[in-house]
Amino acid sequence: MVGIAEVARAAGVSKATASRALTGRGYVADDTRARVETAAAELGYIASTNAASLVTGRTQNIGVVLPHVNRWFFAEALEGIQAGLLEHGRDLTLYDAEPGTASRSAIFDTFLGRKRFDGLIAVCIEPDEREAVRLSTLGKPIVSIGCYDIGTSAVSIDDADAAWRATKHLIELGHRRIAFVGGEADGGPSTLGDARRIAGYLAAMQEAGLSEDILHVVSEVSMPGGYAASVDLLGDSRRRPTAIVGMCDEVAIGTIIAARRLGIHVPADLSVVGIDDHEHADMFALTTLQQKPRDQARLAVDILMHHIDGDHVEPRRIWEPARFIVRSSTGPLDSRQSSLDRRAATP
Amino acid sequence: MVGIAEVARAAGVSKATASRALTGRGYVADDTRARVETAAAELGYIASTNAASLVTGRTQNIGVVLPHVNRWFFAEALEGIQAGLLEHGRDLTLYDAEPGTASRSAIFDTFLGRKRFDGLIAVCIEPDEREAVRLSTLGKPIVSIGCYDIGTSAVSIDDADAAWRATKHLIELGHRRIAFVGGEADGGPSTLGDARRIAGYLAAMQEAGLSEDILHVVSEVSMPGGYAASVDLLGDSRRRPTAIVGMCDEVAIGTIIAARRLGIHVPADLSVVGIDDHEHADMFALTTLQQKPRDQARLAVDILMHHIDGDHVEPRRIWEPARFIVRSSTGPLDSRQSSLDRRAATP
DNA sequence: TTTCGAGATGGAATCGTTTCCATGGATGGC
């Protein structure tokens, strides 16, 4: 491999000057720089990042920690991060740390400790105490996307508010028996701000005096998960709600498919609202709160770059707006439903 | 940061011996090794991979090049690769190289050239000529998953055969008007073995003497893509086929949803078969040819490790089996359909 | 008893950069 020494020789300068010319640091005369650059180009010189990292302490590499790849939000975020880093000339090292797995322990215990990155982007990592200590002890800037927030910079939508607005929307349409589908039972480990969304739903219901009607149906946070839970929930016509808030669009779409299969019309018989604006949301005419993981990712990258390059930048907490997109999966509670509802309410 | 010199001092040995003890190379007395190991553990010593790489030429890092993250096959493959590499203690650097983008050029032109990896896994990268040259000129072992195959090791299912079997299955059920949905028109850039699958469909149709009935409907390879194309295709009852082969399960599921929306019953009025056994396939009772990207990924990792560690290992070409899973999206052509079919066929 | 080789260790060179420090020439203000 051709090293900087050969480039320097070809350009008739010292290694030091060649290095300065190529990295752009320090004083170099314009014509000298040009000479070095052409020499480098002609020789096909590519600097060894290892050698450079060894002395500068910079790896030009960013680590990304996330709990899953194969979920819309994470995959989109990952693509966004990759695109952003590419523009900054940085490499991306992936750490897929699914909660509760041996892989996750290995990642936190050994892999992150190798510090092969200048900074970290943590997507929806809700770290336990040990993991949080590990992260803060790394001494590298961290930006989180999603929810986790321990003094580092963070960007996400307001999940509680999103669920609150989704629920409120249904209430304003006249619905009272509104169920929330998706996520674990109270107290389970949560990602993606599950707990916050549930809290938003609960708050909206309570504010509207609908505490009695609160119903959280536990399900895996996925389309098949939402489908299975909804088949159960909607199958029993007596306890059937008139509206459902999905933990996310994937769950909500599962609900819509379940409804179709059961002959329940959306939105005539059932209103469904999600959160995300998943790439399939439009196809199912799903009313939802839009979030853009790609945009969040780009923002996170930019912030991280400031943390790395800037001398000392204060952590920033950015709340991305979540636009409400009303499609046709939600509608007013019709008279037939409300009479049914009334009858059930007054035994 | 604590370096190997401090560990050596603490253990009362030289740097050389400490290095040998820790890496396991060369002669070290058992008790010396133990002393060094405890010293390293107590000091929390973590070797600088940069320094090690600089002298050994090994990065302990593997690059993964793929065209998308947010597609079931790729996301699953990526998770599988990550899991496999983790077991081998390797890091994973991601290169998301969507065909036809500036990012892709940047990746091939500059990022890969930095050679920050000991080997490469290329997932469904169908490289053009320039890119192929770039890859082979890197001088690093490469294993491909999916289709691309230029003398490197490769693992994939036989896409042509899979499509052939899917089509054959429908023919044996009595179908004649069988359309293929998904992929670009002839000659477009293809990934995921699109062209091979189309070829398999064409072969099966021709062998059965159904050349007249061949119909390739172009669509984006996604669920909404399959949905939109199918709404068009199925909306016109005269030219409506009795069976459809989807480019992959995502497309096939889009077709099923389109059929449901149009009141076409599956499989009574329309048989649908896919390829993949996507995580949603079961939910839609989709008949499909199963492939397991995770398994392919693990296999690819193992092979790559052999290429890296072994002195000189011959490239291997592995065809993974694709099991046929018959669910209830396919059924025999019923009499009503066949009479309709006959009538249409004899004007 | 001598010799040979395997086992165990340390000193020093090495990997390929960046950067510190020293040097010297040009420039500009007084």
Place this chain on the structure above:
DNA sequence: GCCATCCATGGAAACGATTCCATCTCGAAA
């Protein structure tokens, strides 16, 4: 006309590991 700056450059010292080579010991084979 002199001194302080700034610009431009080169030599050499890092960075933190691995590994080559030399040295030494000790037991087994001749």
